[in-house]
Amino acid sequence: MAKPALRKPKKKVCLFCHDKISYVDYKDTQLLRKFISDRGKIRARRVTGNCTQHQRDVATAIKNAREMALLPYTSTAR
């Protein structure tokens, strides 16, 4: 039986480049929550599909938000 051909994963487009957002605001927790896992960890770029620069901006914004208790450092799921 022939193995099914390896599917090419669909190339993700950086959300911020697409929407032309230049400044990632640390106060926008709704947006930042998309980039953290249910345990509160920052999602990797291969998951989010962000470009290098915007992934870095997101990471700093999340860290700022964590300092101000807007986002959790850890959440006790499971």
Place this chain on the structure above:
Amino acid sequence: MRRYEMMVILDPSLDERAVQPTLDGFLKVVTGDGGSVEKVDVWGRRRLSYDINKKPEGIYAVIDLTATPATVKELDRQLNLNEGILRTKVLRPEVH
């Protein structure tokens, strides 16, 4: 003169109506030194993601201001000395 954005978390035991006067008292430092306060946005009581000083919630306020670096440093110092302030953060939104 530079534009700054400052976020302050105040003690939740403080009365909601007392927030504005309290902040105004601190912001005298800015206006006294020739700076200006553009906007004071009080978010109100909000649950914290984790306890700060054993308190589960805090009163958030975001302040936009223009001042010299030294003035902002002094404002931040005074805020941190006050027991009614749980946490502060100063950012320059333009730089990023």
